Amino acid sequence: MAPGTVVFDIGNVLIEWDPRHLYRDLFDGNEDLMEHFLETVCTPAWNLEQDRGRPWDEAVRTLTAEYPDCAELIRAYHERWEEMVPGEIPGTADILVELKERGTPVYAVTNFSVEKLELARRRFDVLNRFDGVVVSGAVGLVKPDPAIFHRLFEDFALTPADTVFIDDSLPNVEAARSLGMHALPFTGAARLRGDLTALGLL
Numbered sequence: 001m002a003p004g005t006v007v008f009d010i011g012n013v014l015i016e017w018d019p020r021h022l023y024r025d026l027f028d029g030n031e032d033l034m035e036h037f038l039e040t041v042c043t044p045a046w047n048l049e050q051d052r053g054r055p056w057d058e059a060v061r062t063l064t065a066e067y068p069d070c071a072e073l074i075r076a077y078h079e080r081w082e083e084m085v086p087g088e089i090p091g092t093a094d095i096l097v098e099l100k101e102r103g104t105p106v107y108a109v110t111n112f113s114v115e116k117l118e119l120a121r122r123r124f125d126v127l128n129r130f131d132g133v134v135v136s137g138a139v140g141l142v143k144p145d146p147a148i149f150h151r152l153f154e155d156f157a158l159t160p161a162d163t164v165f166i167d168d169s170l171p172n173v174e175a176a177r178s179l180g181m182h183a184l185p186f187t188g189a190a191r192l193r194g195d196l197t198a199l200g201l202l
Contacts, residue, residue: 002200003182005158006099009167010110013186014092015085015124022083026076041067042077051111053137081116082123091189093126095196100129104201108133109152109165111142132156143167144175164199166192
């Protein structure tokens with residue numbers, strides 16, 4: 001039987017997010033210095049703890065104490081976060097709207113700070129179109145931990161086999177697939193449209 005529910009990731013599926021959009025300017029285009037900073041100071045692991053629920057003020061305070069010479073650059077990650085999000089991923093919002101118009105239930109499971117997601121929802125109306133959302137920062141769980149998917153199933157009475165999951169991260173896709181979901185790696189709206197059409201959803 002064809003699946004009847006679609007679950008989206010948000011970052012780099014519906015809206016673009018990349019700290020380089022901000023730090024390229026802050027480092028005056030010096031790619032090497034920028035990459036070194038993002039690999040050693042404001043690292044993906046540090047950012048993930050905010051996605052897990054750590055307050056941003058605490059995160060900035062702790063990291064600034066460790067790297068006082070980088071205090072201004074660290075604060076910018078928090079205070080100028082919206083500059084990391086230049087806009088929507090072309091075409092994906094249209095797909096979500098089409099699914100809604102066809103009566104398909106649409107949900108999201110996202111690694112996202114609660115306070116930053118609120119900022120994003122003010123800018124991008126498509127993020128307010130879901131039937132339900134599991135936000136990592138609210139539940140203290142992050143993908144690809146299977147527990148966050150179980151939270152989705154339990155909170156919204158969803159069945160894995162009836163659910164399509166879309167994410168740009170292969171570990172997240174593989175985790176969803178291992179739980180019995182139809183999991184699609186996101187590489188662009190055109191391919192996603194084809195995949196969902198093949199599943200009978202568009």
